[in-house]
Amino acid sequence: MEPARPLDALNRARNKRVIVELKNGRQYIGTLIAFDIHINIVLEQAEERVDGEVTRKLGTVFIRGDTITIASPQ
Amino acid sequence: MEPARPLDALNRARNKRVIVELKNGRQYIGTLIAFDIHINIVLEQAEERVDGEVTRKLGTVFIRGDTITIASPQ
Amino acid sequence: MEPARPLDALNRARNKRVIVELKNGRQYIGTLIAFDIHINIVLEQAEERVDGEVTRKLGTVFIRGDTITIASPQ
Amino acid sequence: MEPARPLDALNRARNKRVIVELKNGRQYIGTLIAFDIHINIVLEQAEERVDGEVTRKLGTVFIRGDTITIASPQ
Amino acid sequence: MEPARPLDALNRARNKRVIVELKNGRQYIGTLIAFDIHINIVLEQAEERVDGEVTRKLGTVFIRGDTITIASPQ
Amino acid sequence: MEPARPLDALNRARNKRVIVELKNGRQYIGTLIAFDIHINIVLEQAEERVDGEVTRKLGTVFIRGDTITIASPQ
Amino acid sequence: MEPARPLDALNRARNKRVIVELKNGRQYIGTLIAFDIHINIVLEQAEERVDGEVTRKLGTVFIRGDTITIASPQ
Numbered sequence: 001m002e003p004a005r006p007l008d009a010l011n012r013a014r015n016k017r018v019i020v021e022l023k024n025g026r027q028y029i030g031t032l033i034a035f036d037i038h039i040n041i042v043l044e045q046a047e048e049r050v051d052g053e054v055t056r057k058l059g060t061v062f063i064r065g066d067t068i069t070i071a072s073p074q
Numbered sequence: 075m076e077p078a079r080p081l082d083a084l085n086r087a088r089n090k091r092v093i094v095e096l097k098n099g100r101q102y103i104g105t106l107i108a109f110d111i112h113i114n115i116v117l118e119q120a121e122e123r124v125d126g127e128v129t130r131k132l133g134t135v136f137i138r139g140d141t142i143t144i145a146s147p148q
Numbered sequence: 149m150e151p152a153r154p155l156d157a158l159n160r161a162r163n164k165r166v167i168v169e170l171k172n173g174r175q176y177i178g179t180l181i182a183f184d185i186h187i188n189i190v191l192e193q194a195e196e197r198v199d200g201e202v203t204r205k206l207g208t209v210f211i212r213g214d215t216i217t218i219a220s221p222q
Numbered sequence: 223m224e225p226a227r228p229l230d231a232l233n234r235a236r237n238k239r240v241i242v243e244l245k246n247g248r249q250y251i252g253t254l255i256a257f258d259i260h261i262n263i264v265l266e267q268a269e270e271r272v273d274g275e276v277t278r279k280l281g282t283v284f285i286r287g288d289t290i291t292i293a294s295p296q
Numbered sequence: 297m298e299p300a301r302p303l304d305a306l307n308r309a310r311n312k313r314v315i316v317e318l319k320n321g322r323q324y325i326g327t328l329i330a331f332d333i334h335i336n337i338v339l340e341q342a343e344e345r346v347d348g349e350v351t352r353k354l355g356t357v358f359i360r361g362d363t364i365t366i367a368s369p370q
Numbered sequence: 371m372e373p374a375r376p377l378d379a380l381n382r383a384r385n386k387r388v389i390v391e392l393k394n395g396r397q398y399i400g401t402l403i404a405f406d407i408h409i410n411i412v413l414e415q416a417e418e419r420v421d422g423e424v425t426r427k428l429g430t431v432f433i434r435g436d437t438i439t440i441a442s443p444q
Numbered sequence: 445m446e447p448a449r450p451l452d453a454l455n456r457a458r459n460k461r462v463i464v465e466l467k468n469g470r471q472y473i474g475t476l477i478a479f480d481i482h483i484n485i486v487l488e489q490a491e492e493r494v495d496g497e498v499t500r501k502l503g504t505v506f507i508r509g510d511t512i513t514i515a516s517p518q
Contacts, residue, residue, distance in 0.1 A: 381447075384447070392513060393467075394467065394513065396513075398514070403448050403453070404447070404448035404449050404450045404452060404453065405450060406449055406450050406451075410450040410451075410483070411450065412448070412450045412452075412453040416516075428514075428516045429516065429517065430453055430457075430516060430517055431514050431515075431516040432450060432453050432454055432514060432515045432516065433513070433514050434483050434509070434512050434513060434514070434515075436510065437467065437512075437513045437514075
């Protein structure tokens with residue numbers, strides 16, 4: 001059996017709600033639509049949270065990979 | 075069906091109004107004219123906002139990809 | 149005998165509890181499921197700790213490699 | 223028709239006055255003479271502005287691409 | 297005679313006690329088991345020091361290369 | 371005619387006095403002896419200035435490219 | 445005649461005393477034994493200085509290239 005690869009975990013989260021956290025402390029929660037090897041991520045029905053508070057509804061959001069710290073299925 | 079790729083979301087936003095946010099906290103709102111794999115982005119009829127206030131009208135603005143955190147269609 | 153390589157140490161830690169620390173000071177403790185050459189890491193049954201306190205249960209968490217300082221088996 | 227590319231916008235700005243802004247907050251205004259794929263930029267008849275005030279006349283200035291946030295024709 | 301290369305110095309330190317210092321100011325002292333061209337380093341029988349005080353015993357620790365400033369045999 | 375390239379400007383400055391500024395705010399003024407595509411630069415008869423004051427005479431100084439913001443002939 | 449390259453200056457400094465300065469403000473003074481294209485540097489009979497004061501004798505020290513700002517023969 002092949003050893004598991006990190007992107008497999010993102011692949012299993014497609015079309016599911018995920019939380020993505022950025023180096024600047026912001027969180028984006030939305031449905032994971034797309035990602036690539038740079039960990040660029042697109043979420044739909046997304047909202048932004050700062051210090052736990054919803055600050056914006058964003059619809060579709062493209063997040064640049066190098067600004068991300070973690071991503072986790074909800 | 076091919077899985078969706080992040081740049082597809084930017085491609086669908088061509089010629090539409092988008093908001094682009096930078097690591098330094100500034101926002102640029104304009105019509106998405108061009109982007110590339112580095113996420114370098116060109117907006118037209120652009121304005122800059124800082125803390126929600128319009129600070130400048132910029133016409134055409136080239137934004138270097140590595141300074142971007144998120145991009146979202148308006 | 150081949151000289152040891154750093155990823156060998158991560159490979160021996162597969163399916164074991166590890167602590168992963170980030171440049172922003174956060175710690176993630178969980179079961180190491182996957183990693184790659186960028187040191188992107190996936191943990192399961194993960195929890196986040198800040199200043200030694202458990203702040204969140206995360207289930208599965210994908211951690212982007214360039215945000216990691218150290219990883220150590222528990 | 224080929225989709226527009228970000229460097230096309232810089233190409234159209236050759237020999238025109240542009241403003242280039244850096245991650246450190248400084249602005250350089252000058253005539254765009256040259257750029258490359260790293261977004262290294264050379265301006266002539268350039269001046270530096272900090273907080274909106276002209277701080278220096280620089281003649282020719284080479285700006286390293288990775289320090290740039292935005293560039294915009296005047 | 298070939299000119300010396302930096303990794304030769306790390307190679308001579310294999311299985312010896314070394315101190316590794318990070319951009320965040322932390323020090324890790326342990327037996328150098330492995331390193332690679334990215335300067336990812338694995339130490340065993342490692343301890344962490346902050347401001348000269350031992351803060352943790354870590355056993356095996358994987359240190360991501362891009363977070364390292366210096367490494368020095370003890 | 372070929373469009374101008376940024377390194378042409380550095381090439382014309384060879385053997386001339388240039389000022390090189392770093393991300394940490396320091397300035398190095400000296401005779402430009404060598405540069406490469408990473409914008410690593412070597413100056414001779416160099417001096418360092420901090421806040422406009424000469425702080426050191428350095429003779430030959432190698433400046434790592436990724437720490438440079440701008441370079442300008444004097 | 446070939447134009448001078450930046451690494452030539454480091455090559456001429458082999459086996460000589462050099463000062464290497466880091467982004468974190470620390471200085472390492474020692475005999476230059478080895479360097480590579482990433483500007484990873486190894487010094488011997490090295491000492492560390494902070495704010496001009498000798499803080500440590502280090503013997504051999506490996507300095508990761510991306511943490512270096514300047515290097516200068518003494």
